[in-house]
Amino acid sequence: MAPIAGDWAISPDPASESHPGVPAAVxxxxxxxxxxxLLLTERTAHLRNHASxxxxxxxxxxPADSGPVAAALREAQEEVGLAPSLVRILGQADPYLTATGYTVTPVIGAIPPDPPLCLNAEEVADVFEVPLAFALDPANHQLREAxxxxxxxxFYVIEWQGRTIWGATAAILVNLSARLG
Known part of the structure; x- marks a missing residue:
């Protein structure tokens, strides 16, 4: 399956289209x-890339990951302390090619309400939830330019209770919404 292109949601960098991108998973x-x-994170302000x-x-x-599912589970455990045993994998969404050079495979996983979490303070400042119906509703997908x-x-933006979801995260949600719609 070819990745959907373009971080900033719909206008990809031509340079990012000429190579498959660094494999990544969320x-x-x-x-x-x-x-x-949906459980989302707010990245810490001091990170070199994608701060806040x-x-x-x-x-x-x-290289040690067996694929996108293993990587997504490992990263979730490293970032928020989510035990892989609590995640029931539902499937994968369309890969997404970002303008920053990553091909991101979204791995959808069901987790129980209120799982025990332990945030990695180096990477994650906070976690919060957004109703799935709100995030997938096209009426909440704002198209902006910069x-x-x-x-x-x-690029798409989804505003939720004072938080701005944008870039690859919003694009993944918009793509998922379109796929399910």
Missing amino acids: LVPLLTRREPT QVAFPGGRID EWRGRRRR
Whole structure:
């Protein structure tokens, strides 16, 4: 399956289209509440890349990982202390090629409500939940524009209780919404 291109959601960097991208994976944690929610992280402010951004737990696929699922589970455990045994893998969504050079495979996993978490203070400042129905509702997907690296980019934003979900995280949600719709 070819990756969907373009961090900043819909205007990819042509340079990122000429190579397959660095393999990465994120866990899309779906809390199995009566009304399902998504678990998201806010990255710490001091990080070199994507500081203070809202994201799913995830990162590069390491050579020791057997694939995207193993990487997503490992990263979720490293970042938020989510035990892999608590995650029931539901499937994978379309890979997403970011303008920063990563091909991100979203791994969707169901987790119980209120799982015990232990945030890695070096990477994660906070975690919060967003109702799944809200995140996937196209009415909440705002299209915006900004200049980045000398190019005009269009990207999606999802605002939730004072938090801004954008970039690859919003694009993954918009893509998932379109796929399910």
